[in-house]
Amino acid sequence: MKKLFTLIVLLAIAAAAGFFWAQKPILSSGQPSIEFTIAPGSSLRSSMQQIENAGVPVNPMMLGVLAQLTGNSTRLKAGTYELKQGVTPLRLVKQLVRGEFAQEALVIIEGWTFAQMRQEIDAHPGLKHETAGLTDRELMAKISSEYTMPEGLFYPDTYMFAKNSSDLQIYRQAHKLMLKKLDAAWQQRDPTLPYATPYQALTMASIVEKETGKKSERPMIAAVFVNRLRQGMLLQTDPTVIYGMGLNFKGNIRKRDLLTDTPHNTYTRVGLPPTPIALPGEESLHAALNPAKSDALYFVARGDGSSQFSATLDEHNNAVNKYQRNR
Structure with missing residues (x-):
């Protein structure tokens, strides 16, 4: 009996020690x-x-x-x-x-091109790089059965993932989120907009994203380009020219660049370019699908980060003289 008591005491002590440990x-x-x-x-x-x-x-x-x-x-x-x-x-x-794995983070910035996004993903040490060596088309074939060109189809955001996850996980997550955001914006769009498909709206959103860093002006920027589409005017937006130039862009646009035709040059071709030119954020998506009510057809930078909007060419020329030529 004494031995049994001793055993029980020892077991209790061990259990207490184990619980403490x-x-x-x-x-x-x-x-x-x-x-x-x-x-x-x-x-x-x-x-x-x-x-x-x-x-x-x-x-x-x-x-x-x-x-x-x-x-x-x-x-x-x-x-x-x-x-x-x-x-x-x-x-x-x-x-x-x-399975609470070690977490890593990857940040995709609004306005980046897909090439910049891919470069960031390729350089991240916490990912398993299963897409290395794939062309953009081959990569898209692993992500989507609907789209072959990747530009604009990935949502810029901060993505958390378990260390050593496949980079395909990031691409699939960002693509799925962009389609979700685009669909939500499309469902709430102004029904009179001149877009035949959500993809065209995405293309417009990418232009709005690249044309201004001032969030409050995005609906007005979108209004200018929507008004131009409705009137059959050239969009004449520099970011599309830059995108079309690709690696030939060296930091400055010259007059001959504006006149050199590419599929994305909106100075030489009417309408929207064939693909987006960047990764638009949620505010640019909303602006593209709910532009401001305005008759503006032109805008020019004031030099303080804001823009001057004009409804006529004469008003625009006066604004250019005032804010760009100091006349």
């Missing part, structure tokens, strides 16, 4: 976070060994027992994790079960 933060104050990876197909024992090999200061045997006692010995998910300050062994087991 499971609730105590693994990293002491001031220790940096530690990254570790569990390979696909790893057993519980192998997983604990990989955690120990990565330098995580936790007893792998006790951590394995904790996983077993909590019923999670076969539920640990493979992936890359980050052990941070304050994480206890019990919390670590929960992270492994839930």
Whole structure:
């Protein structure tokens, strides 16, 4: 009887010690976070060994027992994790079960071209680069059955992802989000707009995105170009010329560039260019599909970040003389 009592006491002490251990933060104050990876197909024992090999200061045997006692010995998910300050062994087991992988972030900026977006993704060290070597068309074939040209079809935003995720995940997520935003804007559009398809509206939004950095002016910028479309006028917007020049653009547009025909040159071709010229944000999408009520056909930069809008060519010429030529 005495031996049984002693055994019970020892078990109680062990349980208390185990409970205390499971609730105590693994990293002491001031220790940096530690990254570790569990390979696909790893057993519980192998997983604990990989955690120990990565330098995580936790007893792998006790951590394995904790996983077993909590019923999670076969539920640990493979992936890359980050052990941070304050994480206890019990919390670590929960992270492994839930697949709370180490997070990375990638920022896609409004107004970037697809080439700039792709360059950013290709350079990100936290991604698995499965699209390396693919042409734009080949990449789009893995993302969409509807579109072959990628420009404008990815939403600029901050994307969070598990470290070592495929870069295709980012492309698919950004493409899906752009289609969602475009559809929402299309459903709320002014029905009198001269767009035959949402894609044309997306193209207009990309022009609006590149024509001004002042968000409050975007509906007016859109109004100018919509009014020009309605009247069959040339859009004559410099960003389309720059896009059409590609690598030939060296920082300045010359008169001969405006006169050199490309599919995107809106000085030589009537109507919208065949594709968007950049990645538009939500405000440009909204402006393109809900432009301001205005009869303006022209605008010129005032030099302070804002624009002067005019309804007639004479008014526009006067504005150019005032704000551009200082006359």
